[in-house]
Amino acid sequence: MSVTAAKGFTAAGIAAGIKENGNPDLALVVNNGPRLAAAGVFTSNRVKAAPVLWSEQVLKGGQVSAVILNSGGANACTGAKGFQDTHATAEKVAEVLEGHSAGEVAVCSTGLIGVLLPMDKLLPGVETAAAQLSEHGGEKAAIAIKTTDTVHKTSVVTKDGWTVGGMAKGAGMLAPGLATMLVVLTTDAALDSDVLDRALRAATKVTFDRVDSDGCMSTNDTVLLLASGASEVTPEYEEFAEAVRTVCDDLGQQLIRDAEGASKDIKVEVVGAATEDDAVEVGRSIARNNLLKCAIHGEDPNWGRVLSAIGTTSAAFEPDRLNVAINGVWVCKNGGVGEDRDKVDMRYREVHIVADLAAGPATATIWTNDLTADYVHENSAYSS
Amino acid sequence: MSVTAAKGFTAAGIAAGIKENGNPDLALVVNNGPRLAAAGVFTSNRVKAAPVLWSEQVLKGGQVSAVILNSGGANACTGAKGFQDTHATAEKVAEVLEGHSAGEVAVCSTGLIGVLLPMDKLLPGVETAAAQLSEHGGEKAAIAIKTTDTVHKTSVVTKDGWTVGGMAKGAGMLAPGLATMLVVLTTDAALDSDVLDRALRAATKVTFDRVDSDGCMSTNDTVLLLASGASEVTPEYEEFAEAVRTVCDDLGQQLIRDAEGASKDIKVEVVGAATEDDAVEVGRSIARNNLLKCAIHGEDPNWGRVLSAIGTTSAAFEPDRLNVAINGVWVCKNGGVGEDRDKVDMRYREVHIVADLAAGPATATIWTNDLTADYVHENSAYSS
Numbered sequence: 001m002s003v004t005a006a007k008g009f010t011a012a013g014i015a016a017g018i019k020e021n022g023n024p025d026l027a028l029v030v031n032n033g034p035r036l037a038a039a040g041v042f043t044s045n046r047v048k049a050a051p052v053l054w055s056e057q058v059l060k061g062g063q064v065s066a067v068i069l070n071s072g073g074a075n076a077c078t079g080a081k082g083f084q085d086t087h088a089t090a091e092k093v094a095e096v097l098e099g100h101s102a103g104e105v106a107v108c109s110t111g112l113i114g115v116l117l118p119m120d121k122l123l124p125g126v127e128t129a130a131a132q133l134s135e136h137g138g139e140k141a142a143i144a145i146k147t148t149d150t151v152h153k154t155s156v157v158t159k160d161g162w163t164v165g166g167m168a169k170g171a172g173m174l175a176p177g178l179a180t181m182l183v184v185l186t187t188d189a190a191l192d193s194d195v196l197d198r199a200l201r202a203a204t205k206v207t208f209d210r211v212d213s214d215g216c217m218s219t220n221d222t223v224l225l226l227a228s229g230a231s232e233v234t235p236e237y238e239e240f241a242e243a244v245r246t247v248c249d250d251l252g253q254q255l256i257r258d259a260e261g262a263s264k265d266i267k268v269e270v271v272g273a274a275t276e277d278d279a280v281e282v283g284r285s286i287a288r289n290n291l292l293k294c295a296i297h298g299e300d301p302n303w304g305r306v307l308s309a310i311g312t313t314s315a316a317f318e319p320d321r322l323n324v325a326i327n328g329v330w331v332c333k334n335g336g337v338g339e340d341r342d343k344v345d346m347r348y349r350e351v352h353i354v355a356d357l358a359a360g361p362a363t364a365t366i367w368t369n370d371l372t373a374d375y376v377h378e379n380s381a382y383s384s
Numbered sequence: 385m386s387v388t389a390a391k392g393f394t395a396a397g398i399a400a401g402i403k404e405n406g407n408p409d410l411a412l413v414v415n416n417g418p419r420l421a422a423a424g425v426f427t428s429n430r431v432k433a434a435p436v437l438w439s440e441q442v443l444k445g446g447q448v449s450a451v452i453l454n455s456g457g458a459n460a461c462t463g464a465k466g467f468q469d470t471h472a473t474a475e476k477v478a479e480v481l482e483g484h485s486a487g488e489v490a491v492c493s494t495g496l497i498g499v500l501l502p503m504d505k506l507l508p509g510v511e512t513a514a515a516q517l518s519e520h521g522g523e524k525a526a527i528a529i530k531t532t533d534t535v536h537k538t539s540v541v542t543k544d545g546w547t548v549g550g551m552a553k554g555a556g557m558l559a560p561g562l563a564t565m566l567v568v569l570t571t572d573a574a575l576d577s578d579v580l581d582r583a584l585r586a587a588t589k590v591t592f593d594r595v596d597s598d599g600c601m602s603t604n605d606t607v608l609l610l611a612s613g614a615s616e617v618t619p620e621y622e623e624f625a626e627a628v629r630t631v632c633d634d635l636g637q638q639l640i641r642d643a644e645g646a647s648k649d650i651k652v653e654v655v656g657a658a659t660e661d662d663a664v665e666v667g668r669s670i671a672r673n674n675l676l677k678c679a680i681h682g683e684d685p686n687w688g689r690v691l692s693a694i695g696t697t698s699a700a701f702e703p704d705r706l707n708v709a710i711n712g713v714w715v716c717k718n719g720g721v722g723e724d725r726d727k728v729d730m731r732y733r734e735v736h737i738v739a740d741l742a743a744g745p746a747t748a749t750i751w752t753n754d755l756t757a758d759y760v761h762e763n764s765a766y767s768s
Contacts, residue, residue, distance in 0.1 A: 045717070047695030047703045077702065079689050079720035114690025114721050216675045217696045258636075290674070290755075291600045291763050298764030304497025305600075307461050312429030312601045319431045320463065335431070336463035337498050371674075373757035379675050380682030 002138025002154035003029050005165030006188040008228025011137035013144030016125025018072035018111075018118055018184045024070040024144035026122065028129040029184055030097060031065055035229030036104060038064035039197035043221035049076030049108070050083040051107040052220055054090065058106050062193030064226050065104040067184055068093050068129075070122060070143050073111040074180060076219040080190050085117050087370075092123050096130040108222050110147055110169065110180040144165035145182055148260055148378065157243045162189040164233040164243045168251040170221075180220040181208065181255065186292060188231035189240055199241040202224045207248035210366045212279070213259040214375070215288040255365045261375030264296050267369045272323075274360035278315035282355060284367035285309045285317060291339040293371035299346035303332040317361045321354040385520025387413050389549030390572040392612025395521035397528030400509025401504055402456035402495075408528035409456040410506065412513040413482060413568055416448055420488060420615030422448035423581035425588050427605035430456040433460030436604055436662060442474075446577030448610050449488040449566055452513075453529050454506060455553070457495040460603040462630050470499050476507050482515040493566040494531050494553065494608050517676060521598040523553040526551035526725040528715040529566055532644055532762065541627045541636040545572040546615040548627045552635040554602075565592065565639065566671050573624060574613035591632035594664070595645040595752045598759070599672040601629075607632075640751045647760030648680050651748045656740040662699035663748035666739060669693045671752035681754035683730035688700050691740060700743045707740040713734035742749045 004011050009031055016026040031038075040059035042052050068089055075082045090105040109117070132140075144154040146212040149169050151181065156165040170181035174189060184365035185200075204223055235243075256265050268286045273279035286292065295302035303324045310322060330346045331337075351370075369375075388395050392562075394416055400410040415422075424434050424443035442448060452473055458465045474489040493501070499634040516524075533553050540549040554565035569584075572752050574701060588607055609628065619627075652670045657663035670676065673693040679686035687708045708716035713728045715721075735754075 045692060045695035046697075046701075047691045047706075055498060074688075077688055077716065077720050079718065082720075113686075114716070116721075154505065214674050216689075217692060219692055219695065232668060244516055289600055290598050290759075294760050294763035300764065302497075303457075303605075304461055307431045307497070308601060308603055311429035311603065313430075317430075322431075332461065332498070334463070336461050336466075371760055373760045374758045375674075375683060376678050376755055376760060379678035380684065 001165055002142045002167045003165055003184050004135050004138035004185045005156040006186045007227065008032050008230030009186045010133040010135055010153065012126060012129040012132040012134065013113055013137065013140030014129050014132060016128065017121040018070055019201050019278040026125040026129055027069040027072055027140055027141035027144040028133065029067045029141055030133055031228050033228055035190060035227055036063040036065050037191060037193040037227040038062060038152055038191055039200045041223045041224045043218055045217045047219050049109060050078060050086040051075055052222060053107045055082065055106040055222060061103065063104050063286050064106050064224065065100045065107065066093050066097060068126065069108040069182060070117065070146050071147050071334055073109060073114050073115055075109040075117050075222050076113040078116050081116060082184060083128040085119055088119065089122060092126045094273045096127055097250065102140060102150065102351045106224055108182045110182055110220055112218060114307060122345040138167065145169040150258055153251055153254040155247045157246050158236065159239065159243055159312050161235040161237055163187060164247050166247050166251060170255060175193040177179060180218040180369050183223040183251060185225040185244065189228045190229035190232055190234045191227050195237060196225050196227055203245040203248040207245060207252040211252045211256055212284055212287045213256065213369045214364055215254045216265045233376045235380045256369060259369040260378045261352035261372045262369035264351050264370035265349055265354060266296055266370065268366045268368060269354045270357065271354060271355040271363045272358045272377055273362040274316040276362045276364055279362050280316045281313050282310055282357065283364050285313045286353065286355060287366045287368035292370055296351055297370035297372050299339045301326040301331050301344040301346060306353060310355060315357060317357040325354040325357065327352055386526045386550055386551045387549055387568050387570045388519050388522035390547040390570045390612065390693045392416050392572050392614030393570045394519055396513040396518065396519065397518040397524030398509060398513050398516060398616055399575055400512065401505040402454055406532040407455055410513055411453040411528040412517065413451045413525055414517055415612050415613055419574060419611055420447040420449050420491045421575060421577040421580055421611040423584045423609045424448060425584055428699045429507055429603050431603050433458050433493060433604040435468040435493045436606060437457055437467065438470045438474065439490040439606060442487060443612060445487065446490050448490050448608065449474055449484045450477050450481060451490045451492065451608060452510065453492040453566060454478060455494050455503045455531050456530050457499050458497050459493040459501050460497040462500050465524050466748055467499060467604060469503055472503065473506060476510045487562040489606055492566045493568055494529065494604055497603060522551065530554040537635055537638040539631045543619065543623065543627055543631050545617040547571060548631050550631050550635060551756045552639060554639060558676040564602040566627035567607040569582055569609040569628065571611045572613065572615035572744040573611055574616055574618045575624065579621060580609050580611055583628045585628040586625055587632040591629060591636040595636045595640055596668060596671045596750055597640065607662050621762045624761060626705045640753060644762045645756045646753035647756055648754035650680055650732065650752045650754065651736045652752060653738045654741065655745060655747045656739060656742045657746040658700040658744035662746055663746050665697045665746050666694055666699045666741065667699045667750035670737065670739060671750045674755055678757035681756050685710040685725045685728040685730060686716055691716065694739060698743060701741040704711040705742040707742065711736055720739040
C-alpha cells in the first residue's frame with residue numbers, strides 16, 4: 001500500500017540501470033491533487049547532497065506535485081555538475097508529467113557519496129517510471145529505494161475517511177543516519193502546508209530523530225509529507241498529528257530492526273530527567289557508546305558502561321543517585337551495584353535499558369542497535 | 385626504566401591476587417624526595433571512580449609521596465564502601481612506608497566497573513610491594529598496571545642533569561578512553577607543583593587529550609607528575625614542558641598502537657581551520673565516525689564519510705571549499721571528487737588523513753584507530 005494507500009497518489013518503481021546489479025533503483029511518486037500541499041524535513045548535516053539543496057528550495061513553496069527518488073548514488077559532494085543533474089532530473093519529471101513544474105518536483109538520492117549519477121540511464125528511467133505510474137505502485141516504489149536494506153518498509157494508518165501512508169529506506173536517524181534515510185509520506189486529508197509542516201516536525205522529533213543506530217549523520221536524509229486533499233476530509237490537528245506520528249514511529253521501528261549488521265534492538269529509556277533535553281542528551285550518549293553496544297552484543301548487562309556514558313553529559317544528576325535497569329532488572333541502584341546481574345535475561349533481540357537520573361519528571365526514548373562484527377564487515381566492504 | 389629513570393624514585397610491581405589469573409596487579413611508586421611536588425589531571429567524566437575522587441583531593445595539596453596502582457578492578461560505582469577501600473589503601477601505604485601521610489598517597493585503579501576490590505588481597509599486597517621497592521622497579525610497576533594491554537608502556541627523556549620518565553596503561557584518551565588510561569610521570573627536576581601543573585596540562589592537552597581511540601570516556605583516567613628534586617637542577621620552564629610533552633606524546637603513541645582490536649592507526653590532521661577549537665572539534669568528529677573507521681579497516685579511502693563527519697560540526701567552513709587527502713592523495717578537492725582514489729596506498733598500519741577546512745591558519749591532530757571485528761569481539765566478551 002505504501003504511498004498509494006491515500007487517495008490521489010500514483011507511484012512506480014523500476015530498474016533504470018543506475019545500480020550495476022540491475023535491481024530496482026528509481027521511484028516516482030505523483031500527487032494528482034486536487035491539492036499539492038507538502039512539508040519536508042532534511043538532514044542537519046552541513047555537507048548536504050545536491051538533491052537536498054534542491055528539495056529544500058522546492059519545499060519553501062509548500063507545494064510538491066511529484067517526488068523522484070533514486071538509489072545507487074547519493075549525488076553528494078558532486079559539485080555544480082551534481083546540482084545540475086538534480087535540476088535536470090526535476091525538469092525531466094515535469095516534462096514527462098504534463099502540467100507539472102520542475103519547481104514543484106522534489107528529488108531524493110541515496111547511495112555512495114562522491115560519484116556522479118549516470119544521467120544517460122536516469123533520464124530515460126524517468127520516462128519508463130512515468131509510464132508505469134499506478135494507484136497500486138506503492139510497493140514497487142518502496143522496493144526501488146532500497147540500498148543495504150534487506151526488506152522494504154511501508155506503513156499505513158486509516159482513519160474516518162482519510163489515510164496517512166508511507167515508505168522508508170535506510171537505517172538510522174534523520175540525522176545521524178547509518179545509511180541515508182529517505183521517507184515519503186502521503187495523505188489524502190485536506191490540509192495546508194503549514195499544518196503538514198507542524199505535524200511532520202512534531203512527529204519526526206520523537207520518532208526518526210530518536211532512532212540512532214550508529215551515530216553517523218548522512219548528507220542526504222529527507223522526510224517528505226504530501227497531501228492531495230482527495231478525501232475531502234479535514235481532520236482535527238491532533239488526530240492528524242497522531243496518525244503521522246504513528247506512521248513515523250512504525251517506519252522508524254522497521255529501520256531499527258533492519259539496521260546493518262545488528263543482532264539486538266536496544267530501547268534506551270531515560271526517566272527522572274530534569275528536562276526533556278537532558279533526557280535526550282543522556283539517551284543519545286548511551287545509544288552512541290561503542291563499548292556498551294559491544295557489551296549488549298555479547299549479552300552482557302554491563303551497567304558500568306551505561307554510567308560511564310551518562311557521566312559524559314551535561315544533564316542534571318548526582319552520580320550516587322543514578323539507577324539503571326536492563327530488561328527489568330535494576331542492576332544499578334544509587335550509582336552502585338543493585339540487583340544480581342545474573343537475573344538479566346538477554347537472549348531476545350530487543351533489549352530495554354532504563355536509565356533513571358532521579359532528577360525530575362522528564363523522559364525520552366532513543367532506539368539504537370548493538371555493534372557487531374557484521375556491522376564492521378558490511379561497512380568495511382561497502383564501497384570497495 | 386620507566387618511573388625510576390629519574391633520581392629519587394623507587395618502584396615495585398607484584399601479583400597480589402586481585403586478578404584471578406595470577407598476573408601482576410599491584411604497583412607502588414615512591415618519591416624519596418627531597419621534594420614531594422606533584423600535579424595531576426583526571427577524567428572529566430562526572431561519574432568518577434573512588435580512587436579519582438580520593439586522588440583529586442590529594443593533589444589539591446600539591447604533594448604526593450607515593451602512588452599505589454592496582455589493575456583487576458576499577459573501584460568505580462562502588463559507593464561509600466569503595467571510597468573507604470581507597471582510603472584504607474592509602475592508609476596502608478602510609479603505614480608501611482614510614483614517615484608518610486595517607487593524605488599524600490595517590491591511588492589509581494583500573495579494571496571492571498561496579499565490583500568491590502578484594503581488600504583481603506590488596507592490603508597484604510601493599511606490604512609485599514613495599515618490601516620490593518627498588519630503583520630498578522620501574523619496569524615491574526609498568527607491567528603490573530596492564531589490563532587488556534598486550535605490552536607495557538614506558539618512556540624516558542634525559543636532559544642536562546635531569547630526567548622525565550613515565551609509564552602508562554590503557555588505550556584511549558585522557559577522556560574519553562577505550563579502557564581506563566593511567567599514567568605516572570616522574571622527574572628529578574627541582575620544580576614546584578604549580579610549574580608541574582602548568583607543564584602537565586599543556587602536555588596532556590595536545591597528547592593524551594588528542595588520542596581518541598573509541599570515543600568512550602572512562603571513570604578512572606588519571607595522569608600524575610611527581611617531582612623529587614633529586615637532580616638539584618631547575619630547568620627553564622619551556623625546556624621542561626617540552627620534555628614532559630615528549631614523554632606524553634611517546635606514551636600516547638604507544639597507547640594507540642596497542643588499542644584493543646585495532647589494525648590501523650589513523651592520524652587525523654585538520655588544517656586550514658579558523659581556530660584551534662574548530663580544528664579539534666572537526667578532528668574528533670572524524671575520529672569518532674564509525675562508518676569511516678570501518679572504511680579505513682577495509683582499506684577504503686572513503687572521503688565521503690570524512691565530509692559527512694565534518695558536516696556535523698559547528699566549525700567555520702564552506703562545504704564546497706573542503707579538501708581531503710588520504711595518505712598523500714587529495715581524493716577530495718573543493719568539496720567534490722579530486723585525485724583518483726585508486727592512487728591511495730592503504731596497505732600499511734598507519735593511515736594519514738588531512739582535512740583542509742580552507743577557513744584559516746589553525747591546525748590540530750587527533751589520533752584514532754579503525755573499527756574492527758576484533759574490537760567488537762574483545763569488548764563483547766570482556767566482562768562475561
